[in-house]
Amino acid sequence: MMKYRKLLMASLSGLMLLISTSAQATLEIVITEGVNAARPVAVVPFAWKGTGAMPSQIADVVSSDLRRSGSFNPLALNALPQRSLDSEAGMDLAAWAATGAEAVVVGSVTPVGNERYEVRFELVDLLRAQAAVEANKGPSENKDHIIEGRSAVIPASQFRRFGHRISDLVYEALTGVKGAFLTKIAYVTVDEGAGEFKYQLRVADYDGVNESVLLRSREPLMSPDWSPDGRKLAYVSFESRRSEIYIQDLYTQQRERITDFAGINGSPKWSPDGKKLAMTLSKDGNTEVYVMDLATRKLDRITNHYAIDTEPAWAPDGRSLVFTSERGGWAQIYQIDLASRKITRLTYQGEWNLGGSFTPDGKSLVMVNRTNGRYNIARMELATGHIDVLTETYLDESPSVAPNGSMIIYGTSHNGRQTLAAVSMDGRFKARLPMPVGAVKAPAWSPFL
Amino acid sequence: MKLNKVFKGLVFAIPALALTACSSNADMDSDSEMIDNQTGIEQQGPQVGGLEPVMTPEEMQREKYADLRKEHILYFDFDRAEIRPEYAELLEAHAAFLVENPSTRIIVEGHTDERGTPEYNIALSERRGKAVQRYLQSLGVLSSQMEVVPYGEEKLLDSAATEAAHAKNRRAVLVY
Numbered sequence: 316m317m318k319y320r321k322l323l324m325a326s327l328s329g330l331m332l333l334i335s336t337s338a339q340a341t342l343e344i345v346i347t348e349g350v351n352a353a354r355p356v357a358v359v360p361f362a363w364k365g366t367g368a369m370p371s372q373i374a375d376v377v378s379s380d381l382r383r384s385g386s387f388n389p390l391a392l393n394a395l396p397q398r399s400l401d402s403e404a405g406m407d408l409a410a411w412a413a414t415g416a417e418a419v420v421v422g423s424v425t426p427v428g429n430e431r432y433e434v435r436f437e438l439v440d441l442l443r444a445q446a447a448v449e450a451n452k453g454p455s456e457n458k459d460h461i462i463e464g465r466s467a468v469i470p471a472s473q474f475r476r477f478g479h480r481i482s483d484l485v486y487e488a489l490t491g492v493k494g495a496f497l498t499k500i501a502y503v504t505v506d507e508g509a510g511e512f513k514y515q516l517r518v519a520d521y522d523g524v525n526e527s528v529l530l531r532s533r534e535p536l537m538s539p540d541w542s543p544d545g546r547k548l549a550y551v552s553f554e555s556r557r558s559e560i561y562i563q564d565l566y567t568q569q570r571e572r573i574t575d576f577a578g579i580n581g582s583p584k585w586s587p588d589g590k591k592l593a594m595t596l597s598k599d600g601n602t603e604v605y606v607m608d609l610a611t612r613k614l615d616r617i618t619n620h621y622a623i624d625t626e627p628a629w630a631p632d633g634r635s636l637v638f639t640s641e642r643g644g645w646a647q648i649y650q651i652d653l654a655s656r657k658i659t660r661l662t663y664q665g666e667w668n669l670g671g672s673f674t675p676d677g678k679s680l681v682m683v684n685r686t687n688g689r690y691n692i693a694r695m696e697l698a699t700g701h702i703d704v705l706t707e708t709y710l711d712e713s714p715s716v717a718p719n720g721s722m723i724i725y726g727t728s729h730n731g732r733q734t735l736a737a738v739s740m741d742g743r744f745k746a747r748l749p750m751p752v753g754a755v756k757a758p759a760w761s762p763f764l
Numbered sequence: 765m766k767l768n769k770v771f772k773g774l775v776f777a778i779p780a781l782a783l784t785a786c787s788s789n790a791d792m793d794s795d796s797e798m799i800d801n802q803t804g805i806e807q808q809g810p811q812v813g814g815l816e817p818v819m820t821p822e823e824m825q826r827e828k829y830a831d832l833r834k835e836h837i838l839y840f841d842f843d844r845a846e847i848r849p850e851y852a853e854l855l856e857a858h859a860a861f862l863v864e865n866p867s868t869r870i871i872v873e874g875h876t877d878e879r880g881t882p883e884y885n886i887a888l889s890e891r892r893g894k895a896v897q898r899y900l901q902s903l904g905v906l907s908s909q910m911e912v913v914p915y916g917e918e919k920l921l922d923s924a925a926t927e928a929a930h931a932k933n934r935r936a937v938l939v940y
Contacts, residue, residue: 535918537882556871557913558886579890579914582883595883602887623887639884646884670881683881690879709925712881728878731924754923757882 349744362401370471376478385744859903890914
């Protein structure tokens with residue numbers, strides 16, 4: 316069994332915490348669709364082997380992560396046949412199989428002194444377990460049904476992070492896709508109640524916990540975009556009463572103004588290698604797409620058309636950009652090969668298509684589609700041009716794809732208020748992410764951190 | 765193609781400008797009526813009379829323009845940047861002031877409603893700001909007196925999900 320357990324100290328010590336300057340508010344989630352399609356699993360509260368109270372219940376983090384992924388529906392606590400379990404060894408496998416859950420996460424927390432705790436977990440595949448029980452007619456030495464398991468010694472402050480790590484491992488073991496629970500989101504809030512600095516750029520864990528305010532401003536903030544190493548954000552600030560592009564280091568808090576041309580300075584997007592920034596400028600008269608080399612600050616004009624060209628987004632291989640253009644009369648998405656400068660129109664379905672970006676596998680485009688005057692998030696398969704409209708919310712915009720391609724976070728309008736929402740890439744899972752701060756918009760999902 | 769539409773807007777605007785002279789006479793008539801009403805009121809004691817100040821046509825025009833200049837906002841149709849003919853007088857008034865005061869600088873803010881993406885709306889709002897800038901330039905305002913600042917959908921006046929709210933948000937604002 317030991318072969319399943321590896322110490323994770325190395326990966327945990329690399330963590331850097333942001334200086335949190337605001338209240339800790341969990342991003343609440345209102346799942347509006349997709350619970351029935353989610354796979355049933357069970358997360359047993361982790362057994363506490365110490366005296367007094369456990370610092371926090373790691374199983375809650377895992378359970379919340381799996382539910383938020385849209386792929387899993389953790390059983391309610393009162394549906395669990397055994398609620399005090401520390402490992403697979405004590406499991407009544409037949410009783411667990413009867414719950415209909417596909418898999419069970421079970422674990423324990425043991426104080427090891429010096430404010431540190433050993434956290435262990437196992438992921439039990441109940442289909443395999445049942446097969447093993449039937450084959451052996453009794454307790455078996457075959458533990459192939461334990462498909463994942465680790466332990467780590469961590470301080471209480473790392474419990475939440477280790478919970479996300481467990482979720483990543485569980486998600487990957489059960490879906491074959493890397494989990495994205497150790498990621499962050501950046502977003503802009505507009506809070507009339509926040510006094511004169513009502514525009515704020517914030518970053519939180521993907522689930523809204525550990526929120527930090529990176530910038531407070533009297534004037535609008537727009538379009539945050541993560542550097543590929545997850546250390547910096549590029550964004551647009553109107554602090555000088557005109558748009559300017561800034562880059563801010565999340566850890567050193569150093570900010571640098573990148574552009575302040577006359578007219579539009581917008582839509583910054585890091586290249587996959589982190590060396591360039593695509594952007595929209597109108598300094599030469601029309602709204603055009605440019606690419607700046609960040610080392611030399613040299614600008615390369617990519618488009619040249621009197622119609623609006625904006626919203627550049629990089630292909631994962633960095634060789635082409637998609638952008639929104641009105642050159643065909645209405646806003647549609649085009650692709651430009653950066654070497655040949657050949658431009659191809661990609662979208663034809665719907666009145667408008669805009670705000671396009673590639674999925675991480677490069678096979679699909681995620682965008683805002685306007686059909687019959689309604690603005691919704693859509694996904695287009697690039698090979699076939701087939702478009703699926705994924706959402707039914709009102710005035711959807713700013714879609715940002717999770718780095719594992721499983722989920723899209725986007726801005727929408729709910730009851731006259733801008734808020735964030737999420738939809739799974741297949742459109743089956745839909746959720747709203749209400750926040751207690753006026754308007755929330757421009758979400759940007761971080762890369763894997 | 766979009767430029768052509770702006771010029772068409774200008775053509776429509778010229779007859780509207782010609783009408784302004786007639787409407788100022790109407791204003792004077794209503795003023796004198798008001799004075800008649802005043803003398804009709806029964807009062808105790810002596811009644812003091814006086815002469816009505818006579819304004820020159822230039823002064824009347826100036827007063828009218830000053831009044832018009834209190835309005836700083838022009839509204840636009842959905843996804844359009846053409847100046848509506850009804851704003852011809854308003855822009856004429858601002859232009860007259862700016863031509864007389866060439867050291868005065870203004871910001872022309874462009875705004876949109878919240879439909880469409882923020883980045884697209886920034887571009888659309890710049891188009892609206894530039895339409896106003898071109899219009900004022902055609903009336904003699906120096907380009908150095910104006911800066912267009914596109915705000916897109918970032919500064920909504922009304923965030924309600926109604927057509928009336930959307931219409932209120934689709935605007936250009938002259939900021940002195």
